[in-house]
Amino acid sequence: MAEKVSHITFLVLFILSILVTYTEQLQSSQIQTLLRIQQLLNNPPFLKSWNNVTDFCNLEPRPSLTIVCYEGSITQLHIIGDEGAPQLPESFSIDSFVTTLVRLPSLTVLKLVSLGLWGPLPTKLTRLSSLEILNLSSNFFHGTIPPQISSLTHLQTLILDGNNFTGGLPNGLDSLSALAVLSVKNNSLYGSLSESLGSLENLRVLALSNNKFSGEVPNLSSLENLQILDLENNALGPRFPVISNKIERIVLRKNNFTFGIPEKVQSYNQLEHLDISSNRFVGPFLVSLLSLPSIAYVNIADNKFTGMLFEDLPCNPSLHFVNLTLNLLSGKLPSCLVPSSKPMVVSYAGNCLATGDKNQHPISFCKNEALAVGILPHHEKRKKVSKIALALSVTGGIIGAIILVAIALLVVRNFIAQRPLTKPPVRFIEENASTSYTSNFLRDARYITRATMLGALGLPAYRTFSLEELEEATNNFDTSTFISEGSHDQMYRGQLKNGSFVAIRCLKTKSSYGTQHFMPHIELMSKLRHHHLVSSLGHCFEYYLDDSSVSRVFLVFEYVPNGTLRSWISEKHIKRKLTWVQRIAAAIGVAKGIQFLHTGIVPGLFSNNFKITDILLDQNLAAKISSYNLPLLAEYVRKDHLQNVLSGSNDFKSARVRHQDKFDIYDFGVILLEIISGKPINLRNEVEVLKDQLLASITADDASSVVDRVINGSCSNESLKTMMEICYRCLHKDPVDRPSIEDVLWNLQFASQVQDASRADSHSSDGSLISPMQSSNLKLTIRQ
Numbered sequence: 001m002a003e004k005v006s007h008i009t010f011l012v013l014f015i016l017s018i019l020v021t022y023t024e025q026l027q028s029s030q031i032q033t034l035l036r037i038q039q040l041l042n043n044p045p046f047l048k049s050w051n052n053v054t055d056f057c058n059l060e061p062r063p064s065l066t067i068v069c070y071e072g073s074i075t076q077l078h079i080i081g082d083e084g085a086p087q088l089p090e091s092f093s094i095d096s097f098v099t100t101l102v103r104l105p106s107l108t109v110l111k112l113v114s115l116g117l118w119g120p121l122p123t124k125l126t127r128l129s130s131l132e133i134l135n136l137s138s139n140f141f142h143g144t145i146p147p148q149i150s151s152l153t154h155l156q157t158l159i160l161d162g163n164n165f166t167g168g169l170p171n172g173l174d175s176l177s178a179l180a181v182l183s184v185k186n187n188s189l190y191g192s193l194s195e196s197l198g199s200l201e202n203l204r205v206l207a208l209s210n211n212k213f214s215g216e217v218p219n220l221s222s223l224e225n226l227q228i229l230d231l232e233n234n235a236l237g238p239r240f241p242v243i244s245n246k247i248e249r250i251v252l253r254k255n256n257f258t259f260g261i262p263e264k265v266q267s268y269n270q271l272e273h274l275d276i277s278s279n280r281f282v283g284p285f286l287v288s289l290l291s292l293p294s295i296a297y298v299n300i301a302d303n304k305f306t307g308m309l310f311e312d313l314p315c316n317p318s319l320h321f322v323n324l325t326l327n328l329l330s331g332k333l334p335s336c337l338v339p340s341s342k343p344m345v346v347s348y349a350g351n352c353l354a355t356g357d358k359n360q361h362p363i364s365f366c367k368n369e370a371l372a373v374g375i376l377p378h379h380e381k382r383k384k385v386s387k388i389a390l391a392l393s394v395t396g397g398i399i400g401a402i403i404l405v406a407i408a409l410l411v412v413r414n415f416i417a418q419r420p421l422t423k424p425p426v427r428f429i430e431e432n433a434s435t436s437y438t439s440n441f442l443r444d445a446r447y448i449t450r451a452t453m454l455g456a457l458g459l460p461a462y463r464t465f466s467l468e469e470l471e472e473a474t475n476n477f478d479t480s481t482f483i484s485e486g487s488h489d490q491m492y493r494g495q496l497k498n499g500s501f502v503a504i505r506c507l508k509t510k511s512s513y514g515t516q517h518f519m520p521h522i523e524l525m526s527k528l529r530h531h532h533l534v535s536s537l538g539h540c541f542e543y544y545l546d547d548s549s550v551s552r553v554f555l556v557f558e559y560v561p562n563g564t565l566r567s568w569i570s571e572k573h574i575k576r577k578l579t580w581v582q583r584i585a586a587a588i589g590v591a592k593g594i595q596f597l598h599t600g601i602v603p604g605l606f607s608n609n610f611k612i613t614d615i616l617l618d619q620n621l622a623a624k625i626s627s628y629n630l631p632l633l634a635e636y637v638r639k640d641h642l643q644n645v646l647s648g649s650n651d652f653k654s655a656r657v658r659h660q661d662k663f664d665i666y667d668f669g670v671i672l673l674e675i676i677s678g679k680p681i682n683l684r685n686e687v688e689v690l691k692d693q694l695l696a697s698i699t700a701d702d703a704s705s706v707v708d709r710v711i712n713g714s715c716s717n718e719s720l721k722t723m724m725e726i727c728y729r730c731l732h733k734d735p736v737d738r739p740s741i742e743d744v745l746w747n748l749q750f751a752s753q754v755q756d757a758s759r760a761d762s763h764s765s766d767g768s769l770i771s772p773m774q775s776s777n778l779k780l781t782i783r784q
C-alpha cells in the first residue's frame with residue numbers, strides 16, 4: 001500500500017519535475033554540490049560533460065545517470081558506474097563525499113552503484129531523511145551497517161549488495177515499517193537474524209544471500225507480502241523457514257538446513273522457484289511440490305531426501321527445471337519428468353532410481369546412506385523415531401498423507417469388538433471392492449470440506465495439525481490427559497491454543513505404507529463431518545525417515561463432553577436419566593448420523609458395528625456417533641483378524657453385500673432397545689429375551705413389563721408404541737425384513753411429534769394433533 005502510494009508519488013514528482021524544470025533553474029548550491037560529487041568521484045568518464053553550465057534537470061536520462069528535480073531541488077540521483085569498477089584511490093574520503101551528498105536534502109531516490117566507493121558508511125547519510133530508495137550496490141563499503149539507518153523511516157528499498165559490510169543486520173530495522181525490499185547480498189555479514197525481521201510487514205523481498213548468517217531463520221509468517229526469500233550461501237538452519245503463502249521464490253541453497261520440508265509448502269500456490277539444494281535436508285521429499293499450481297523450478301540436489309517416486313506422479317505442466325541429483329530417492333522417475341517435446345531440464349543422477357542408468361546407485365546404497373546420516377532402520381526406529389518426527393513436525397511435517405482416522409476407528413472398533421457384545425453374526429469388515437476413492441491431494445479434500453460442509457456444522461475447517469501443536473495441547477501426552485487405550489491406540493484429551501477441547505487418537509501403524517496409500521482415507525475422513533457424528537477436525541502424522549512410511553497417526557476429533565448415551569440411560573448409579581422426549585431426540589440423532597453414513601457420502605459406509613457406548617452426548621445432549629467403519633482400512637489394520645472371522649463364510653459375505661445397510665439397522669435396534677428398556681444390554685441373548693418381552697408388550701398393549709420405569713407413565717402411548725414397534729422391526733432376524741433407515745427416521749419423528757402433541761394436549765385445550773404425516777404411513781404390522 002505504502003509502496004503503491006509512493007509509486008504514484010514518484011510518478012507525480014517526475015511529471016512535475018519535467019514540467020517545472022523547463023521554467024525553473026536548479027538552485028546554484030545544488031549545482032555546486034553535483035560538481036563537487038563529480039570531483040570526489042575522481043571525475044569518472046561518464047560524468048565528463050558536467051560543468052557549471054550543465055542543465056542538470058534536463059539531461060537526457062541514461063542508464064548510468066539519472067537526475068530528477070522538483071522545485072529547484074534534486075529528488076533523484078542515480079549514478080551507475082561500470083561493472084567491476086575499481087576502488088577509488090586512497091585519497092577518496094567517504095566522509096567528505098557523504099557530507100556533500102547531504103546537501104541534497106530532498107533526495108528520495110539515491111543509487112550509487114559500482115562507483116568504487118569505499119570506507120565505512122557514515123551515519124551522516126541518515127540526514128537524507130526523505131530517502132525512500134537507497135541502492136549502494138557493488139562498492140567497497142566495509143564495517144557495520146550503521147544502526148542509525150533505521151531512522152530513515154520513509155525507506156522502502158534498502159540495497160547494499162556486493163560490498164564488504166560486516167557484523168549483523170542493524171537492530172531497529174523493524175522501525176522501517178515501509179520497507180518492502182531489503183537486500184544485503186554478497187557481503188560479509190554474520191550472526192543470527194533478529195526476530196524483528198518478522199515484523200517488517202511490508203517486506204516483499206528479503207535477500208541475504210552470500211553472507212555468513214547462521215542460526216534459525218526467524219518466524220516470517222507475519223510477512224504476508226513476502227514474495228522473494230533468498231538466503232543462499234549462509235549457514236542458516238536447521239529448520240525450514242516459516243513463510244506466509246504469497247511466496248513466489250524460495251532460495252535456501254547452500255545452508256545448514258536439515259529438517260524436512262514442511263507440509264505448509266503445499267499451500268504456496270504462487271511458488272514458482274524453489275531451490276533448496278546443497279543443504280543437509282533429510283526426510284521424505286514432498287512430491288506434491290512438483291504439482292504446485294505455479295511451480296516452474298525445483299532444485300533439491302545434494303541433500304539426503306528419501307522416499308519413493310512413482311511413474312504417475314503429477315507435475316505442473318509449466319515445470320521446466322527439476323534437479324533431484326544426489327539424494328536418496330528410490331522408485332521410478334515420474335513420467336512427467338521425462339523430457340519430451342518441451343524444453344525441460346531434469347537431472348536425477350546419484351539416486352537409487354530404477355532407471356537402468358549407470359548413474360544410479362543400487363537401492364541398498366540409499367538405505368545404508370540413510371542409516372549413515374542417522375536415519376533409523378525400520379526395525380529400531382520405533383523408540384527413537386518420535387524425536388526425529390518431532391523435529392520434522394516442528395517444521396510442519398511432511399506430506400500430506402493421512403490416514404487415519406480411519407485406522408484408529410477400526411482399531412478401536414476391533415478392540416471393542418473383542419469384548420462380549422451383542423451382535424448379529426459376523427459383522428466385521430466390509431470388503432467393499434467397489435469402494436474406490438479418487439486419490440486427490442489432501443489439499444483438495446480440505447477445499448471440498450471447507451466449501452461444502454463447514455458452515456452448517458459450525459466446525460473449524462479440517463486441517464493438518466503439527467505434532468508440536470498436539471503435544472502442547474496434551475502437555476506432552478501427559479497421563480492426566482489420557483482418556484482410554486485400545487490395543488493399537490491411545491486416546492487423549494487436549495486443549496488447543498484457541499481454548500477448544502479436542503480428542504486425540506494416537507495410532508501406531510504396523511505395516512509400512514507410504515502416504516500415497518493413505519490419501520483416499522484422508523480425503524474420506526475430511527468429508528465425514530456431520531452434526532451427529534463425532535467429526536474429525538484434522539490429523540497429524542509421523543513417518544519413518546528411511547522409507548517415508550507412516551509411523552504414527554494422530555486423529556483429532558471434536559471433544560464431546562457429556563459422556564456416553566448409556567451413561568444417561570442404563571448405567572448403574574446414574575444421577576440423571578434422560579426423559580422420554582430426550583431419548584427420542586437422541587434416537588433421532590443417531591438415526592440421522594447413520595443415514596449420513598449410508599447415503600450422505602459416496603460410497604456409503606456400512607457395517608459400522610454401532611454400540612450405545614459409542615454414542616456420545618454433547619453439551620446440548622445431541623447424540624453423536626463416535627465410531628464408524630472405514631472399509632478401506634480393513635485391509636490394513638485388520639488383515640489377520642479378517643481371515644479368522646470370514647474364513648469360508650461366503651454366504652454371509654454375499655448376503656452382506658446385498659443388505660449391507662441392514663446390519664446397521666440391527667445395531668440401531670439394539671440401541672433403541674436399551675433406550676426403551678433402560679437396561680444395559682451386553683450379550684446377544686439379552687437382546688433376544690428383551691425382544692420377546694417387547695413383542696409380548698406390543699401384542700398385549702401393555703408396556704409396563706419392558707419399558708424403563710423412569711419413563712413409563714411420562715410418555716404418550718402412541719409415541720411409546722411407535723418406538724417399540726420400530727425397535728422390534730429393526731431386530732428382525734432376516735435383514736430383508738428390517739426397515740430402511742429412512743423408514744426408521746420417519747417413525748422416530750412421528751413418535752416425537754405425537755409425544756409433543758400429547759404434551760401440548762395436557763397443557764392446553766387445543767389438543768388437535770397437527771402432523772404432516774399421514775397416519776396411513778404408519779406401519780403397525782409386525783411381520784415375523
Ligand SMILES: *[C@@H]1O[C@H](CO)[C@@H](O)[C@H](O)[C@H]1NC(C)=O
Nearest residue numbers: 028031032035051052053054
Ligand atoms: C564556470 O567555470 C568557469 C571556469 O571553469 C568560470 O570561468 C566561470 O566563471 C564559471 N561560470 C559560473 C557561472 O560560475
Ligand SMILES: *[C@@H]1O[C@H](CO)[C@@H](O)[C@H](O)[C@H]1NC(C)=O
Nearest residue numbers: 080111113135137159161183
Ligand atoms: C541497484 O541498482 C543497480 C543499478 O541500477 C541495479 O542493477 C540493481 O539491480 C539494483 N539492485 C536491486 C536489488 O534492485
Ligand SMILES: *[C@@H]1O[C@H](CO)[C@@H](O)[C@H](O)[C@H]1NC(C)=O
Nearest residue numbers: 137138161162163185186210
Ligand atoms: C554475488 O556473488 C556471486 C558469486 O559469489 C556473483 O555471482 C554475483 O554476481 C554477486 N552479486 C552481486 C550483486 O554482487
Ligand SMILES: *[C@@H]1O[C@H](CO)[C@@H](O)[C@H](O)[C@H]1NC(C)=O
Nearest residue numbers: 140142143163164165166188
Ligand atoms: C571484507 O572484510 C573482512 C573483514 O574486515 C576482510 O577480512 C576481507 O578481506 C574483506 N573482503 C574484501 C573482499 O574486501
Ligand SMILES: *[C@@H]1O[C@H](CO)[C@@H](O)[C@H](O)[C@H]1NC(C)=O
Nearest residue numbers: 218219220221222242394395
Ligand atoms: C510463527 O508466527 C505465527 C504468528 O506470529 C504463529 O502463529 C506461528 O505459530 C509461528 N510459527 C512458529 C513455527 O513459531
Ligand SMILES: *[C@@H]1O[C@H](CO)[C@@H](O)[C@H](O)[C@H]1NC(C)=O
Nearest residue numbers: 214215235236237238256258
Ligand atoms: C549446522 O547445524 C547444526 C545443527 O543442526 C549445528 O550443530 C552446526 O553448528 C551448524 N553449522 C553451522 C556452520 O552453523
Ligand SMILES: *[C@@H]1O[C@H](CO)[C@@H](O)[C@H](O)[C@H]1NC(C)=O
Nearest residue numbers: 277301302323325326345347
Ligand atoms: C543439479 O545439481 C547437481 C549437484 O548440485 C549439479 O552438479 C548439476 O549441475 C545440477 N544440474 C543442473 C542441470 O543444473
